[in-house]
Amino acid sequence: MVAEQLGKILTGATNKVPIIMVLNKCDANQDFVAEVERQVKEDCIWAASVVRVAADPKHGPLNQLCEKCGSPDISISTYRRRYACNECRHDDSFKKSYGLDELVKVTVGHLPGVVATSFSAAQKVWLEGLDQVAIRDICGFALTAGGIGAAPIPALTRLVLYPVQYAMVIRLATIYGVILSSSAGLHLVGSLSFISLAGLSGWGLATLLKCIPGLSVAGMATDAAVSSSVTLVMGLVTKTLLRRVRGRAMCNSDELAVTPEDLAEIMSNEERTSLFSEYFGRLTPTLAALFAEGAPSCEALEGAAAAAEGIDLTRRP
């Protein structure tokens, strides 16, 4: 019942936001995990995918199968947090987490079509054109983040959003023709996550929450709204930063990747923070109204973001 209601709220009538269910604690016996997954799929037919994850494995590797050969014949020491395979002799400690790479793959596979189709549009050199493409993609990522945020495990949300936001930063860099070193990408997502977590309580999060009806289902729907909004604002800040990098022609030499130090020089942490809260403040009333009616469409979100940026979407390239 709850699952059905939640599905309705999240997918809405008019749009098809893919909802990805994250099944945590899959460091259990594979038959058990398979049974749980079967039930989740039955209850949540609206879920685009179900991904098995162990965010903080305590009982073994994913599905308690050897990572190397897939054999179920493993000896696990939960005390030492390691296991040994009796089949292939693989012997290793538990990883910090399992299944996140798969989650990234699945996420990227389900990105709204709008993101996938904008690659050709990104070839245009016109900066205003680039901005429009960037905003369209940011909204696609933001909606995807909302789908993940809706998985009923709030504590896990920040962790699983990280790959989506990283993918967004890299995507934006591609659009603006900026070559980011992977450490610069990670640094950027890390610093913006930190800013958003530190500031969320102060910036109208309460307003956002109050405007969402049916809060009973809704730790989850709320989480979706927050995940989307934070990802959206993170995208806009990144876009501003990358645009500035581009303006300084740092991307002219193809060999030189932009480093975290370059980024810090171009936009200080203080400026990132104030830009973040500025965008958040500007967008919150609109976003709250949008999410009050269920998951918004990509177009609606795009309209809100463009308005906050003062970009005229009717003049499409």
Ligand SMILES: [Zn+2]
């Ligand atoms: Zn093995």
